[in-house]
Amino acid sequence: MAAWTWRFEKTDGTEIQPAVPPEEFPTQGDAESWIGEHWKALLEGGADQVRLFEDATEIYGPMSLHAADA
Numbered sequence: 705m706a707a708w709t710w711r712f713e714k715t716d717g718t719e720i721q722p723a724v725p726p727e728e729f730p731t732q733g734d735a736e737s738w739i740g741e742h743w744k745a746l747l748e749g750g751a752d753q754v755r756l757f758e759d760a761t762e763i764y765g766p767m768s769l770h771a772a773d774a
Contacts, residue, residue, distance in 0.1 A: 708735040723749020
């Protein structure tokens with residue numbers, strides 16, 4: 705079964721530890737719902753953007769967490 709995960713980054717692509725502990729999600733929808741609930745806390749904690757992965761495959765990103773960029 706695939707695991708969906710987020711990678712948390714600064715604007716320059718440097719990976720950082722997120723302010724909210726990440727999870728592995730069973731579906732893409734679950735992962736996207738989670739980011740929708742936690743993006744503000746992640747942004748306040750220093751993350752500028754995220755990338756979504758299905759196992760080791762990048763599905764999309766970088767996606768900005770800054771509302772003006774959305």
